[in-house]
Amino acid sequence: MSTALHRPSTDGPTHRVRLVDVAQATGLDVSTVSRVLNEDPHQSVRAETRERVRTTARRLGYRPNALARALKQARTGAVAFVVPMVRNPIWSVVERGALDRAAQRGCDVLVVSEPPDRPRAAASYEPMVLESRVDGLLLATTRRPRVRSGAALTVPHVYLNRRGPHPGHDVVMDEEAAIALWLAEMARQDRRDLVLLDGPREVDTVHRRATAAGAASTASGPGRIHRVRVVHAEATEQGGWQATWRLLDAGRGRAPEGIGVGSLPQLTGVVAALRAAGVAVPAGTALVSFDDDAVLDYLGVPVASVAMPLAALGAAGVDALLDQVGGQPPRDVLLRTPMSLIGHQPARPPGRPTPAARIA
Amino acid sequence: MSTALHRPSTDGPTHRVRLVDVAQATGLDVSTVSRVLNEDPHQSVRAETRERVRTTARRLGYRPNALARALKQARTGAVAFVVPMVRNPIWSVVERGALDRAAQRGCDVLVVSEPPDRPRAAASYEPMVLESRVDGLLLATTRRPRVRSGAALTVPHVYLNRRGPHPGHDVVMDEEAAIALWLAEMARQDRRDLVLLDGPREVDTVHRRATAAGAASTASGPGRIHRVRVVHAEATEQGGWQATWRLLDAGRGRAPEGIGVGSLPQLTGVVAALRAAGVAVPAGTALVSFDDDAVLDYLGVPVASVAMPLAALGAAGVDALLDQVGGQPPRDVLLRTPMSLIGHQPARPPGRPTPAARIA
DNA sequence: CTGTTAGCGCTTTCAT
DNA sequence: ATGAAAGCGCTAACAG
Numbered sequence: 001m002s003t004a005l006h007r008p009s010t011d012g013p014t015h016r017v018r019l020v021d022v023a024q025a026t027g028l029d030v031s032t033v034s035r036v037l038n039e040d041p042h043q044s045v046r047a048e049t050r051e052r053v054r055t056t057a058r059r060l061g062y063r064p065n066a067l068a069r070a071l072k073q074a075r076t077g078a079v080a081f082v083v084p085m086v087r088n089p090i091w092s093v094v095e096r097g098a099l100d101r102a103a104q105r106g107c108d109v110l111v112v113s114e115p116p117d118r119p120r121a122a123a124s125y126e127p128m129v130l131e132s133r134v135d136g137l138l139l140a141t142t143r144r145p146r147v148r149s150g151a152a153l154t155v156p157h158v159y160l161n162r163r164g165p166h167p168g169h170d171v172v173m174d175e176e177a178a179i180a181l182w183l184a185e186m187a188r189q190d191r192r193d194l195v196l197l198d199g200p201r202e203v204d205t206v207h208r209r210a211t212a213a214g215a216a217s218t219a220s221g222p223g224r225i226h227r228v229r230v231v232h233a234e235a236t237e238q239g240g241w242q243a244t245w246r247l248l249d250a251g252r253g254r255a256p257e258g259i260g261v262g263s264l265p266q267l268t269g270v271v272a273a274l275r276a277a278g279v280a281v282p283a284g285t286a287l288v289s290f291d292d293d294a295v296l297d298y299l300g301v302p303v304a305s306v307a308m309p310l311a312a313l314g315a316a317g318v319d320a321l322l323d324q325v326g327g328q329p330p331r332d333v334l335l336r337t338p339m340s341l342i343g344h345q346p347a348r349p350p351g352r353p354t355p356a357a358r359i360a
Numbered sequence: 361m362s363t364a365l366h367r368p369s370t371d372g373p374t375h376r377v378r379l380v381d382v383a384q385a386t387g388l389d390v391s392t393v394s395r396v397l398n399e400d401p402h403q404s405v406r407a408e409t410r411e412r413v414r415t416t417a418r419r420l421g422y423r424p425n426a427l428a429r430a431l432k433q434a435r436t437g438a439v440a441f442v443v444p445m446v447r448n449p450i451w452s453v454v455e456r457g458a459l460d461r462a463a464q465r466g467c468d469v470l471v472v473s474e475p476p477d478r479p480r481a482a483a484s485y486e487p488m489v490l491e492s493r494v495d496g497l498l499l500a501t502t503r504r505p506r507v508r509s510g511a512a513l514t515v516p517h518v519y520l521n522r523r524g525p526h527p528g529h530d531v532v533m534d535e536e537a538a539i540a541l542w543l544a545e546m547a548r549q550d551r552r553d554l555v556l557l558d559g560p561r562e563v564d565t566v567h568r569r570a571t572a573a574g575a576a577s578t579a580s581g582p583g584r585i586h587r588v589r590v591v592h593a594e595a596t597e598q599g600g601w602q603a604t605w606r607l608l609d610a611g612r613g614r615a616p617e618g619i620g621v622g623s624l625p626q627l628t629g630v631v632a633a634l635r636a637a638g639v640a641v642p643a644g645t646a647l648v649s650f651d652d653d654a655v656l657d658y659l660g661v662p663v664a665s666v667a668m669p670l671a672a673l674g675a676a677g678v679d680a681l682l683d684q685v686g687g688q689p690p691r692d693v694l695l696r697t698p699m700s701l702i703g704h705q706p707a708r709p710p711g712r713p714t715p716a717a718r719i720a
Numbered sequence: 721c722t723g724t725t726a727g728c729g730c731t732t733t734c735a736t
Numbered sequence: 737a738t739g740a741a742a743g744c745g746c747t748a749a750c751a752g
Contacts, residue, residue, distance in 0.1 A: 016490055018729060029739045034731060044737055063490040067436070068729035071427040071744050085456065087449040087654070095473060096445065108493075111471040113455060130376060130423040132745090133468075237658040238707070245709050265655070269707075272658040276709060294447070295625070298597040298632040347598070347629075349605050349636060378745060389723050394747060402748095404721055428745035431728050492729090724751070735740075 017062045026056045033057070037064070070132065078108035079321055080134040081160075082125055084142040085113035088235065088263055090291050090310055091140070094161070097314030098138065105322055110134060119143035122153065122164070129155035135325045138317050139164070144202045156324040160317040162204035168330040171317045175205055178306045178339060179212040182260050182288050183228070185304070185341055191257035191286060194228045197243050197270065198262030198290075199235035206232070206262060209290070213260070229256075233266065240269025248277055255279045258286040264293050271299045288341070296344040303344050309337035377422045386416045393417070397424070430492065438468035439681055440494040441520075442485055444502040445473035448595065448623055450651050450670055451500070454521070457674030458498065465682055470494060479503035482513065482524070489515035495685045498677050499524070504562045516684040520677040522564035528690040531677045535565055538666045538699060539572040542620050542648050543588070545664070545701055551617035551646060554588045557603050557630065558622030558650075559595035566592070566622060569650070573620070589616075593626065600629025608637055615639045618646040624653050631659045648701070656704040663704050669697035 019037075023030040028049065035043045036053040070076045081098055083091050095111060102109045110133075114120060119142040128134050136156035139145075145164045152166045163170040179196075186194055196213040198206045210230045217228035231247065233239035240261065248255060255274065261267040267289050271281070279285050281301040289296060289305040296303055316333050324330050379397075383390040388409065395403045396413040430436045441458055443451050455471060462469045470493075474480060479502040488494050496516035499505075505524045512526045523530045539556075546554055556573040559566045570590045577588035591607065593599035600621065608615060615634065621627040627649050631641070639645050641661040649656060649665040656663055676693050684690050 016492075019731095020729080030730080031732075031740080032738055035738090038731080040732095046737065049737080061490075063487050065431075065729050066491040066493050067427050067431040068492075068744090069731075071425075071431055071746090072729080072731045074744070076427070085452050087452065089447040092445050092447065092473070096475060099473070099475075111473060113452070113459070113471060115456060115459075127423050130421075131426040132376075132428075133426050237654055241658060241707055242710055245711075249711075268655060268658050272660055272707065273709070275660055276706075294597055295628060298601060298628050300632055300635055346636075347601055347632065349633070350602055351605075351609075379747095380745080390745090391724080391747080392722055395722090398747080400748090406721065409721085425745050428728090429747075431730090432745080432747050434728070722752085724749105726747105726749090728746090730744090731742105733740105733742085736738085 016065070017060045018065070019062070022053065022057050022060060022062050025060060026052050028053065037062075075325075076132060076135050077106065078110055078134045079136045079138055079318070079325070080110045080112050080125065080128050081138040081140070082112045082114055083140050085115050086235070087265060088291070089293055090264070093310040094140070094314040097311030098318050099314075100311075101315035101318040102322075105318065107318070107322060109138075109318070114142055116142050122157070122159075126153055126155055136321045138321055144204050144207070156321060158317050158321045158324070158330075161313060168332055171313065171320050171333040171335075172205075172208075173308050173313055173335045173337075174339070175208040176212040178290055178308060179209050179216065179260070181306055181339060181341055182290075183213075183216050185288070186258045186286065189258075189286065192227060193256050194258045194260070195247060195256040196228060196230045196260045196262070197240065197247075197266060198230070198232060198260075199239075199266070201232050203235075209262065235263040235266055237265045237269040237272070240266030241273050242269070244270045244273035245277075248273070248279075253277075255285045257284075258288070260288045260290065262290050264289065264291045264295065267291075267303070268295075268299070271301060271303075275300070292342060297347045300346050302346060305342050305344060306339055307342050308339060309335050312337050376425075377420045378425070379422070382413065382417050382420055382422050385420060386412055388413065397422075435685075436492060436495050437466065438470055438494045439496045439498055439678070439685070440470045440472050440485065440488050441498040441500070442472045442474055443500050445475050446595070447625060448651070449653055450624070453670040454500070454674040457671030458678050459674075460671075461675035461678040462682075465678070467678070467682060469498075469678070474502055476502050482517070482519075486513055486515055496681045498681055504564050504567070516681060518677050518681045518684070518690075521673060528692055531673065531680050531693040531695075532565075532568075533668050533673055533695045533697075534699070535568040536572040538650055538668060539569050539576065539620070541666055541699055541701055542650075543573075543576050545648070546618045546646065549618075549646065552587060553616050554618045554620070555607060555616040556588060556590045556620045556622070557600065557626060558590070558592060558620075559599075559626070561592050563595075569622065595623040595626055597625045597629040597632070600626030601633050602629070604630045604633035605637075608633070608639075613637075615645045617644075618648070620648045620650065622650050624649065624651045624655065627651075627663070628655075628659070631661060631663075635660070652702060657707045660706050662706065665702050665704060666699055667702055668699060669695050672697050
């Protein structure tokens with residue numbers, strides 16, 4: 001009794017409230033209650049009844065059992081988003097875009113993180129669908145899906161930010177345009193000895209950027225880039241650090257006039273190495289990051305970045321996947337969102353005159 | 361026919377394989393098949409039958425329907441891990457620890473990311489359990505659970521790395537010990553003017569570190585720290601940057617002898633500010649991070665870090681939660697894993713003599 | 721050792 | 737406008 005005093009009238013349910021409980025409380029049949037609560041379009045229910053059901057359900061704190069509903073409807077209303085568990089912050093932006101779009105479309109997203117040291121084949125996630133845990137797969141696996149890796153997946157799926165072994169399931173951004181943007185800016189600055197420093201070739205985005213950069217390198221001519229070397233390294237601070245030193249050694253201390261960097265952790269390593277080697281940025285070497293992030297303002301040197309449409313990528317992936325789940329034939333998606341090069345100046349001490357103000 | 365030629369004999373199922381399909385194929389009853397496949401301890405099934413079932417199930421590619429099983433057993437075998445969607449990489453380590461332990465205990469983890477700009481109350485995740493999506497909640501919400509925020513959750517749950525409004529549900533690390541470790545080292549180096557630069561007070565870990573630091577500050581005496589100021593700022597690069605400049609302004613250019621930094625993004629901002637201000641690290645100001653990460657080797661200056669038992673935290677959270685789900689009474693957990701202070705020297709150019717080698 | 725049966729909570733067709 | 741009943745795929749108590 002003393003405890004009861006402290007409890008609200010809508011008491012925490014010892015056993016969960018089921019549809020039948022609502023039916024009982026209102027004196028109606030479960031089917032009627034179900035129709036009301038699901039706002040069945042074919043319904044013809046008296047407004048008074050409808051109100052009574054709604055009120056009672058709310059009072060009892062009724063929550064539909066997702067399991068039973070999914071079992072009956074043969075659809076879970078959820079998709080899995082397989083994402084590499086990396087320190088690179090870009091994925092949280094993609095995830096955010098996917099979550100928001102999925103919420104709009106009344107669907108849950110289960111994020112499945114894949115440890116990079118234990119990469120799994122895309123097919124190993126198929127059981128999640130076969131076991132009715134989710135309706136489809138949004139695949140951004142660490143390991144690049146190999147063309148010859150056997151049969152296509154038999155469940156609804158989309159490869160996000162990478163191309164799968166078979167056409168019709170890829171949602172990707174325009175990496176070639178990103179490379180072109182970088183090269184155009186370098187050409188404008190009359191920088192001709194360039195390096196693309198990126199992750200392992202096995203990553204599909206890297207592969208596409210490297211191919212685009214290589215093609216640009218061979219297509220020399222008036223006003224064209226003369227030389228773009230592609231360097232692969234681990235997508236870590238250490239990878240960027242070591243690769244930069246290798247470049248400096250190979251150039252006998254002469255740094256490339258421009259480096260495009262494929263990932264944020266690598267960029268940290270590159271900046272550290274150039275600073276340690278005494279290379280001026282951007283005077284000696286101009287840096288461009290293919291990821292955009294708040295940290296770019298705090299590297300101590302000016303860098304530019306290509307702002308890729310990451311949130312749109314996540315949203316497009318959800319759209320493509322849910323369309324497949326809904327029975328539409330799969331299709332490839334190339335995001336053509338216009339991109340731009342963003343300059344990042346090192347942050348300035350607050351409350352102090354900026355250089356511009358000083359001049360004025 | 362031409363397509364059939366290219367398909368393996370274990371064809372992709374147009375309709376999923378159910379238990380009844382396996383039963384039919386073996387000529388047995390579904391209950392028998394179920395017993396075999398679940399390795400029912402009470403089972404007494406002929407070894408030959410058992411083998412036949414297993415073989416057939418594998419051949420047909422049978423996968424149990426998780427929905428039906430969970431519905432019947434009134435248990436999903438999954439827990440939700442609510443984690444702030446932040447750029448701080450520590451959470452991926454916690455997550456990893458949780459995932460591994462959950463896998464050991466035959467349980468799935470659904471990661472639910474909470475956008476920091478849309479913080480939600482812990483109670484808003486209760487429906488996930490009431491709707492039978494998961495069996496329990498591992499809560500690392502952005503917003504600190506307030507003591508007066510109403511009734512306790514009625515479902516199995518654990519607050520991870522923060523304390524909840526009611527005792528018995530907290531799994532936390534020893535933040536006080538971390539602060540003590542830092543202060544002891546500063547005392548050893550005879551540094552007496554110290555600052556703890558940390559996140560917003562609303563974050564429980566911050567609250568506990570700030571309290572511990574404040575207590576140490578008042579307890580002065582022979583060999584004790586004389587002064588520890590606590591400064592709160594956003595847990596971003598910008599937060600660390602701005603707070604550092606405020607400190608420098610307040611000290612008329614004199615930097616604190618030591619700064620303890622609560623989060624990695626803040627540390628980046630602090631290092632950038634000290635570099636811009638020309639403060640020598642560690643000679644003028646010694647930096648200690650309460651997060652450990654690979655990036656610490658690439659900041660260009662020596663820093664130390666307190667290695668917190670993050671993976672163990674995730675594992676302990678899963679243990680505590682699954683015990684609750686299993687019917688045991690909830691309990692608080694304080695991780696007493698011994699911690700140590702780790703020194704990070706800036707990375708050195710590869711293939712060049714280290715200072716030690718140069719001396720030798 | 722194996723089969724029969726009931727039922728988890730819900731949706732949906734059909735009947736009234 | 738509402739109720740009755742079947743059934744989603746599985747497990748577990750009970751029969752044989």
